Amino acid sequence: MNQAYRIFVFIGFFVWMITGTGCREIVTTTVIHQDGSCVRTVRVTSSSQEMSSSAFPVPTDSSWEITTTKSRSDSSRFVYTATKSFTNVEDLAAEYLPKDSSRLHLDIQITLQKNFQWFFTYFTYTESYKKTFPFNKVPISSYITPEELDAYLNNQDSTGLKDKISEYETRSIYEEFYQGLLGAIKTHPAPGIDSLLVIRKKEQLYQTLLNSEDADSSNEFADTFIPQTAQVLGASLPQFVRDTLRTITKHIETKLDFFGDINANSYHNILVMPGTVLRANADSTSGDTITWNLDGKEFSYQDYSMWAESRVTNWGTVIIAALIVMLFFSLSRKMQSTGRKSVGTPEEGTD
Numbered sequence: 630m631n632q633a634y635r636i637f638v639f640i641g642f643f644v645w646m647i648t649g650t651g652c653r654e655i656v657t658t659t660v661i662h663q664d665g666s667c668v669r670t671v672r673v674t675s676s677s678q679e680m681s682s683s684a685f686p687v688p689t690d691s692s693w694e695i696t697t698t699k700s701r702s703d704s705s706r707f708v709y710t711a712t713k714s715f716t717n718v719e720d721l722a723a724e725y726l727p728k729d730s731s732r733l734h735l736d737i738q739i740t741l742q743k744n745f746q747w748f749f750t751y752f753t754y755t756e757s758y759k760k761t762f763p764f765n766k767v768p769i770s771s772y773i774t775p776e777e778l779d780a781y782l783n784n785q786d787s788t789g790l791k792d793k794i795s796e797y798e799t800r801s802i803y804e805e806f807y808q809g810l811l812g813a814i815k816t817h818p819a820p821g822i823d824s825l826l827v828i829r830k831k832e833q834l835y836q837t838l839l840n841s842e843d844a845d846s847s848n849e850f851a852d853t854f855i856p857q858t859a860q861v862l863g864a865s866l867p868q869f870v871r872d873t874l875r876t877i878t879k880h881i882e883t884k885l886d887f888f889g890d891i892n893a894n895s896y897h898n899i900l901v902m903p904g905t906v907l908r909a910n911a912d913s914t915s916g917d918t919i920t921w922n923l924d925g926k927e928f929s930y931q932d933y934s935m936w937a938e939s940r941v942t943n944w945g946t947v948i949i950a951a952l953i954v955m956l957f958f959s960l961s962r963k964m965q966s967t968g969r970k971s972v973g974t975p976e977e978g979t980d
Contacts, residue, residue: 652676653894655685661754663903663941665717665743669724673709674700680709684890686725686734688713717741718754733887735761748943752903755936758928761891763884764801766808769930772797782927794930802881803835809877810858813870821864834861851878892925904941911937 654674661667673680673687678697680687688695688711700706715721718741725737736759744751769778773793781790807827815824837857855874859866866874898921900911911919919937927933 653683653685654897655687655894656897656899658899658901659721659754659756660901661718661741661752661903663750665741666715667718667721667741668712668714669721670710670712672711674706675709676706678707678709684734684887685894685896686737687711688724733763733884735759735891745943750904750941750943751907751938752941753936753938754900754902755934756898756900757932757934758923759932760928760930761888761925762798762801762929763888764798764805766804767797767801769797772800778930782930799839800835802885803838805881806838806854806874806877807831807834809873810870813873817867817869819864819867819870822862822866826862830861834858837861851875854878888929892929894925896923896925897921898923898935900935900937902937902939904939907938907940909937910935 652675656672656674658670658672659667671688673683680689687709693711693713695709695711697707697709700708713724715724718739722739725739727734727736738755738757738759740755742751742753744753773781773790777790777793781794811824811827814822814827818824834857837860838854841853841857851874855866855871858874900909900919900921902917902919904917906914906917906919909919911921913920917939921935923933
Protein backbone atom coordinates (compact mmCIF):
# COMPACT_ATOMS: atom_id res chain seq x y z
CA MET A 630 0.00 0.00 0.00
CA ASN A 631 1.60 3.32 -1.04
CA GLN A 632 1.71 6.35 1.25
CA ALA A 633 -0.91 8.42 -0.54
CA TYR A 634 -3.33 5.51 -0.47
CA ARG A 635 -2.84 4.98 3.27
CA ILE A 636 -3.74 8.49 4.30
CA PHE A 637 -6.79 8.61 2.09
CA VAL A 638 -8.03 5.33 3.56
CA PHE A 639 -7.76 6.91 7.02
CA ILE A 640 -10.28 9.57 6.14
CA GLY A 641 -12.71 7.37 4.27
CA PHE A 642 -11.90 8.82 0.85
CA PHE A 643 -12.14 5.53 -0.95
CA VAL A 644 -15.31 4.62 0.93
CA TRP A 645 -16.87 7.69 -0.71
CA MET A 646 -15.54 6.62 -4.12
CA ILE A 647 -17.17 3.20 -3.73
CA THR A 648 -20.49 4.15 -2.11
CA GLY A 649 -21.02 7.73 -3.28
CA THR A 650 -23.05 8.96 -6.22
CA GLY A 651 -19.98 9.99 -8.17
CA CYS A 652 -19.21 9.61 -11.84
CA ARG A 653 -21.61 12.31 -12.94
CA GLU A 654 -21.37 13.55 -16.50
CA ILE A 655 -21.96 17.30 -16.37
CA VAL A 656 -22.64 19.21 -19.58
CA THR A 657 -22.95 22.99 -19.26
CA THR A 658 -24.17 24.93 -22.29
CA THR A 659 -24.12 28.74 -22.40
CA VAL A 660 -25.58 30.74 -25.29
CA ILE A 661 -24.47 34.39 -25.45
CA HIS A 662 -26.71 36.75 -27.44
CA GLN A 663 -25.60 39.89 -29.22
CA ASP A 664 -27.40 42.12 -26.70
CA GLY A 665 -25.43 40.54 -23.83
CA SER A 666 -28.26 38.35 -22.55
CA CYS A 667 -27.65 34.62 -22.23
CA VAL A 668 -29.21 31.22 -21.64
CA ARG A 669 -27.61 28.59 -19.40
CA THR A 670 -28.43 24.88 -19.47
CA VAL A 671 -26.88 22.38 -17.05
CA ARG A 672 -27.42 18.70 -17.87
CA VAL A 673 -26.27 16.07 -15.37
CA THR A 674 -26.30 12.35 -16.09
CA SER A 675 -26.03 10.40 -12.84
CA SER A 676 -27.15 7.30 -11.01
CA SER A 677 -29.08 9.54 -8.60
CA GLN A 678 -31.90 12.04 -9.05
CA GLU A 679 -30.69 13.97 -5.98
CA MET A 680 -28.51 16.95 -6.85
CA SER A 681 -28.32 19.07 -3.69
CA SER A 682 -25.31 17.15 -2.37
CA SER A 683 -23.24 17.72 -5.52
CA ALA A 684 -19.95 19.58 -5.02
CA PHE A 685 -20.48 20.99 -8.50
CA PRO A 686 -23.16 23.72 -8.15
CA VAL A 687 -26.13 22.17 -9.94
CA PRO A 688 -29.17 24.50 -10.01
CA THR A 689 -32.07 23.20 -7.93
CA ASP A 690 -34.24 26.24 -7.14
CA SER A 691 -37.58 27.03 -8.77
CA SER A 692 -36.22 29.93 -10.85
CA TRP A 693 -34.79 27.29 -13.21
CA GLU A 694 -36.83 25.15 -15.58
CA ILE A 695 -35.96 21.65 -14.37
CA THR A 696 -36.73 18.21 -15.81
CA THR A 697 -35.59 14.73 -14.83
CA THR A 698 -35.80 11.78 -17.22
CA LYS A 699 -34.35 8.31 -17.56
CA SER A 700 -31.22 8.05 -19.66
CA ARG A 701 -31.98 6.56 -23.07
CA SER A 702 -28.64 4.77 -23.21
CA ASP A 703 -28.65 3.44 -19.62
CA SER A 704 -31.95 2.91 -17.77
CA SER A 705 -30.14 2.85 -14.41
CA ARG A 706 -29.10 6.49 -14.80
CA PHE A 707 -31.04 9.74 -14.78
CA VAL A 708 -30.69 12.90 -16.85
CA TYR A 709 -31.29 16.05 -14.82
CA THR A 710 -31.65 19.23 -16.91
CA ALA A 711 -31.91 22.82 -15.63
CA THR A 712 -32.33 25.85 -17.94
CA LYS A 713 -32.58 29.57 -17.20
CA SER A 714 -32.40 32.80 -19.20
CA PHE A 715 -30.48 35.82 -17.89
CA THR A 716 -30.67 39.49 -18.83
CA ASN A 717 -26.87 39.70 -18.68
CA VAL A 718 -23.84 37.64 -17.75
CA GLU A 719 -23.53 39.47 -14.42
CA ASP A 720 -26.82 37.89 -13.35
CA LEU A 721 -25.53 34.49 -14.45
CA ALA A 722 -22.32 35.00 -12.45
CA ALA A 723 -24.36 35.96 -9.39
CA GLU A 724 -26.11 32.60 -9.63
CA TYR A 725 -22.82 30.94 -8.65
CA LEU A 726 -22.05 33.08 -5.62
CA PRO A 727 -21.80 30.96 -2.43
CA LYS A 728 -25.21 30.58 -0.83
CA ASP A 729 -24.49 27.98 1.87
CA SER A 730 -21.31 28.55 3.85
CA SER A 731 -21.70 25.17 5.56
CA ARG A 732 -21.02 23.31 2.28
CA LEU A 733 -18.09 23.33 -0.09
CA HIS A 734 -18.91 23.92 -3.76
CA LEU A 735 -16.82 24.49 -6.83
CA ASP A 736 -16.14 28.23 -7.15
CA ILE A 737 -17.18 29.35 -10.66
CA GLN A 738 -16.50 32.89 -11.88
CA ILE A 739 -17.93 34.23 -15.15
CA THR A 740 -17.36 37.48 -17.05
CA LEU A 741 -18.30 38.95 -20.43
CA GLN A 742 -16.53 41.97 -21.88
CA LYS A 743 -18.16 43.87 -24.73
CA ASN A 744 -15.92 46.24 -26.70
CA PHE A 745 -17.55 48.49 -29.32
CA GLN A 746 -15.14 49.58 -32.09
CA TRP A 747 -17.26 51.35 -34.72
CA PHE A 748 -17.66 48.71 -37.40
CA PHE A 749 -17.30 45.74 -35.02
CA THR A 750 -18.22 44.76 -31.48
CA TYR A 751 -15.85 42.32 -29.79
CA PHE A 752 -17.10 39.87 -27.14
CA THR A 753 -14.71 38.18 -24.71
CA TYR A 754 -16.22 35.49 -22.49
CA THR A 755 -14.32 33.94 -19.58
CA GLU A 756 -15.43 31.19 -17.20
CA SER A 757 -13.02 30.10 -14.48
CA TYR A 758 -13.10 27.05 -12.23
CA LYS A 759 -11.11 27.88 -9.12
CA LYS A 760 -8.69 25.27 -7.81
CA THR A 761 -10.41 22.58 -5.77
CA PHE A 762 -7.70 20.96 -3.64
CA PRO A 763 -8.96 22.35 -0.31
CA PHE A 764 -5.76 22.28 1.75
CA ASN A 765 -3.70 25.45 1.48
CA LYS A 766 -1.19 25.36 4.32
CA VAL A 767 1.59 23.88 2.16
CA PRO A 768 2.62 25.55 -1.14
CA ILE A 769 2.60 23.15 -4.07
CA SER A 770 5.78 24.84 -5.34
CA SER A 771 7.65 23.13 -2.49
CA TYR A 772 7.07 19.78 -4.19
CA ILE A 773 6.63 20.36 -7.91
CA THR A 774 7.68 23.02 -10.41
CA PRO A 775 5.16 24.83 -12.65
CA GLU A 776 6.57 22.97 -15.65
CA GLU A 777 6.14 19.61 -13.92
CA LEU A 778 2.59 20.50 -12.91
CA ASP A 779 1.74 21.42 -16.51
CA ALA A 780 3.15 18.07 -17.66
CA TYR A 781 1.09 16.24 -15.04
CA LEU A 782 -2.11 18.09 -15.95
CA ASN A 783 -1.52 17.37 -19.64
CA ASN A 784 -1.22 13.64 -18.89
CA GLN A 785 2.49 13.63 -19.59
CA ASP A 786 3.06 12.46 -16.03
CA SER A 787 5.52 9.83 -15.03
CA THR A 788 5.59 7.79 -11.83
CA GLY A 789 7.94 10.41 -10.39
CA LEU A 790 5.43 13.23 -10.95
CA LYS A 791 2.60 11.20 -9.46
CA ASP A 792 4.72 10.54 -6.39
CA LYS A 793 5.42 14.27 -6.01
CA ILE A 794 1.73 15.10 -6.25
CA SER A 795 0.91 12.36 -3.74
CA GLU A 796 3.47 13.68 -1.28
CA TYR A 797 2.14 17.22 -1.69
CA GLU A 798 -1.39 15.99 -0.98
CA THR A 799 -0.47 13.93 2.09
CA ARG A 800 1.77 16.67 3.51
CA SER A 801 -0.99 19.22 3.01
CA ILE A 802 -3.60 17.06 4.74
CA TYR A 803 -1.24 16.30 7.59
CA GLU A 804 -0.31 19.99 8.00
CA GLU A 805 -3.96 20.82 8.67
CA PHE A 806 -4.06 18.17 11.39
CA TYR A 807 -0.68 19.20 12.81
CA GLN A 808 -1.48 22.93 12.94
CA GLY A 809 -4.71 22.17 14.81
CA LEU A 810 -2.83 19.97 17.27
CA LEU A 811 -0.12 22.59 17.82
CA GLY A 812 -2.68 25.37 18.36
CA ALA A 813 -4.64 23.27 20.87
CA ILE A 814 -1.50 22.36 22.86
CA LYS A 815 -0.40 26.01 22.93
CA THR A 816 -3.67 27.06 24.58
CA HIS A 817 -4.11 23.91 26.73
CA PRO A 818 -0.70 22.43 27.59
CA ALA A 819 -0.66 19.27 29.69
CA PRO A 820 1.88 17.60 31.96
CA GLY A 821 4.64 16.26 29.76
CA ILE A 822 3.23 17.89 26.56
CA ASP A 823 3.94 21.40 25.33
CA SER A 824 4.23 23.11 21.94
CA LEU A 825 8.00 22.56 21.75
CA LEU A 826 7.47 18.80 22.06
CA VAL A 827 4.84 18.86 19.30
CA ILE A 828 7.22 20.80 17.02
CA ARG A 829 10.07 18.39 17.75
CA LYS A 830 7.88 15.35 17.08
CA LYS A 831 6.26 16.72 13.91
CA GLU A 832 8.03 14.47 11.40
CA GLN A 833 7.88 11.39 13.62
CA LEU A 834 4.13 11.87 14.02
CA TYR A 835 3.70 12.27 10.26
CA GLN A 836 5.55 9.04 9.52
CA THR A 837 3.69 7.16 12.25
CA LEU A 838 0.27 8.21 10.99
CA LEU A 839 1.21 7.66 7.37
CA ASN A 840 2.50 4.13 7.91
CA SER A 841 0.00 3.01 10.51
CA GLU A 842 -1.14 -0.59 10.19
CA ASP A 843 -4.31 0.30 12.13
CA ALA A 844 -5.89 2.09 9.20
CA ASP A 845 -9.41 0.84 8.66
CA SER A 846 -11.76 2.61 6.31
CA SER A 847 -14.68 1.65 8.58
CA ASN A 848 -13.24 3.75 11.41
CA GLU A 849 -13.37 7.49 11.77
CA PHE A 850 -10.18 9.37 11.03
CA ALA A 851 -9.98 10.56 14.67
CA ASP A 852 -10.24 7.00 16.06
CA THR A 853 -6.91 6.18 14.44
CA PHE A 854 -5.09 9.48 14.68
CA ILE A 855 -5.82 10.60 18.25
CA PRO A 856 -4.47 7.48 20.07
CA GLN A 857 -1.39 7.39 17.85
CA THR A 858 -0.75 11.10 18.44
CA ALA A 859 -0.81 10.49 22.20
CA GLN A 860 1.55 7.53 21.76
CA VAL A 861 4.10 9.57 19.77
CA LEU A 862 3.95 12.46 22.27
CA GLY A 863 4.27 10.01 25.17
CA ALA A 864 1.37 11.29 27.26
CA SER A 865 -2.40 11.38 27.39
CA LEU A 866 -3.99 14.26 25.50
CA PRO A 867 -6.21 16.67 27.45
CA GLN A 868 -9.93 16.45 26.69
CA PHE A 869 -9.91 19.86 24.99
CA VAL A 870 -7.13 18.72 22.64
CA ARG A 871 -8.98 15.48 21.82
CA ASP A 872 -12.18 17.41 21.11
CA THR A 873 -10.27 19.88 18.94
CA LEU A 874 -8.68 17.07 16.94
CA ARG A 875 -12.07 15.43 16.40
CA THR A 876 -13.40 18.70 15.02
CA ILE A 877 -10.37 19.13 12.77
CA THR A 878 -10.57 15.59 11.43
CA LYS A 879 -14.27 16.10 10.64
CA HIS A 880 -13.33 19.20 8.65
CA ILE A 881 -10.65 17.20 6.83
CA GLU A 882 -13.18 14.50 5.96
CA THR A 883 -15.61 17.14 4.66
CA LYS A 884 -12.93 18.70 2.48
CA LEU A 885 -11.92 15.35 1.03
CA ASP A 886 -15.54 14.38 0.33
CA PHE A 887 -15.74 17.61 -1.69
CA PHE A 888 -12.45 16.90 -3.49
CA GLY A 889 -13.46 13.32 -4.21
CA ASP A 890 -16.85 14.39 -5.57
CA ILE A 891 -15.30 16.94 -7.93
CA ASN A 892 -12.73 14.47 -9.24
CA ALA A 893 -15.24 11.69 -9.84
CA ASN A 894 -17.08 13.70 -12.52
CA SER A 895 -16.47 14.49 -16.17
CA TYR A 896 -17.15 18.01 -17.41
CA HIS A 897 -18.13 19.30 -20.85
CA ASN A 898 -18.56 23.04 -21.34
CA ILE A 899 -20.25 24.24 -24.53
CA LEU A 900 -20.30 27.93 -25.39
CA VAL A 901 -22.20 29.54 -28.27
CA MET A 902 -20.86 33.03 -29.07
CA PRO A 903 -22.46 35.78 -31.20
CA GLY A 904 -20.82 36.55 -34.53
CA THR A 905 -17.56 35.05 -35.73
CA VAL A 906 -15.33 33.22 -33.26
CA LEU A 907 -11.82 34.66 -33.45
CA ARG A 908 -9.94 32.84 -30.70
CA ALA A 909 -10.52 30.35 -27.90
CA ASN A 910 -8.46 28.05 -25.68
CA ALA A 911 -10.96 25.24 -26.25
CA ASP A 912 -10.63 21.62 -27.33
CA SER A 913 -12.73 22.25 -30.42
CA THR A 914 -14.52 25.02 -32.33
CA SER A 915 -17.24 24.53 -34.92
CA GLY A 916 -18.79 27.69 -36.32
CA ASP A 917 -20.05 29.69 -33.36
CA THR A 918 -19.88 26.70 -30.96
CA ILE A 919 -16.87 26.13 -28.70
CA THR A 920 -16.31 23.05 -26.53
CA TRP A 921 -14.08 22.20 -23.57
CA ASN A 922 -13.79 18.64 -22.20
CA LEU A 923 -12.39 18.47 -18.68
CA ASP A 924 -11.82 16.20 -15.74
CA GLY A 925 -11.39 17.34 -12.16
CA LYS A 926 -7.61 17.00 -12.25
CA GLU A 927 -7.29 20.00 -14.56
CA PHE A 928 -8.50 22.39 -11.87
CA SER A 929 -7.37 20.49 -8.78
CA TYR A 930 -4.19 22.44 -8.06
CA GLN A 931 -4.60 25.63 -10.05
CA ASP A 932 -7.43 27.70 -11.51
CA TYR A 933 -8.66 26.71 -14.95
CA SER A 934 -9.98 29.44 -17.24
CA MET A 935 -12.04 28.88 -20.38
CA TRP A 936 -12.13 31.89 -22.68
CA ALA A 937 -13.29 32.80 -26.15
CA GLU A 938 -13.41 35.94 -28.28
CA SER A 939 -15.84 36.70 -31.09
CA ARG A 940 -16.63 39.61 -33.39
CA VAL A 941 -19.99 40.96 -34.53
CA THR A 942 -20.30 43.32 -37.49
CA ASN A 943 -22.19 46.50 -36.62
CA TRP A 944 -24.14 46.75 -39.86
CA GLY A 945 -25.98 49.86 -38.74
CA THR A 946 -22.68 51.70 -38.28
CA VAL A 947 -21.37 50.32 -41.57
CA ILE A 948 -24.46 51.58 -43.44
CA ILE A 949 -24.29 55.01 -41.79
CA ALA A 950 -20.59 55.26 -42.61
CA ALA A 951 -21.27 54.23 -46.21
CA LEU A 952 -24.00 56.87 -46.52
CA ILE A 953 -21.67 59.52 -45.09
CA VAL A 954 -18.96 58.54 -47.58
CA MET A 955 -21.44 58.61 -50.46
CA LEU A 956 -22.72 62.01 -49.33
CA PHE A 957 -19.16 63.32 -49.05
CA PHE A 958 -18.27 62.18 -52.58
CA SER A 959 -21.56 63.55 -53.91
CA LEU A 960 -20.92 66.96 -52.34
CA SER A 961 -17.29 66.88 -53.46
CA ARG A 962 -18.26 66.17 -57.08
CA LYS A 963 -20.93 68.87 -56.97
CA MET A 964 -18.42 71.40 -55.64
CA GLN A 965 -15.89 70.42 -58.31
CA SER A 966 -18.56 70.76 -61.01
CA THR A 967 -19.55 74.20 -59.70
CA GLY A 968 -15.93 75.28 -59.63
CA ARG A 969 -15.35 74.30 -63.25
CA LYS A 970 -18.43 76.27 -64.37
CA SER A 971 -17.18 79.36 -62.51
CA VAL A 972 -13.78 79.19 -64.18
CA GLY A 973 -15.28 78.81 -67.66
CA THR A 974 -17.76 81.81 -67.42
CA PRO A 975 -16.48 85.28 -68.86
CA GLU A 976 -16.67 88.23 -66.51
CA GLU A 977 -19.15 91.00 -67.43
CA GLY A 978 -17.65 94.11 -69.13
CA THR A 979 -14.63 92.44 -70.74
CA ASP A 980 -13.96 92.56 -74.50
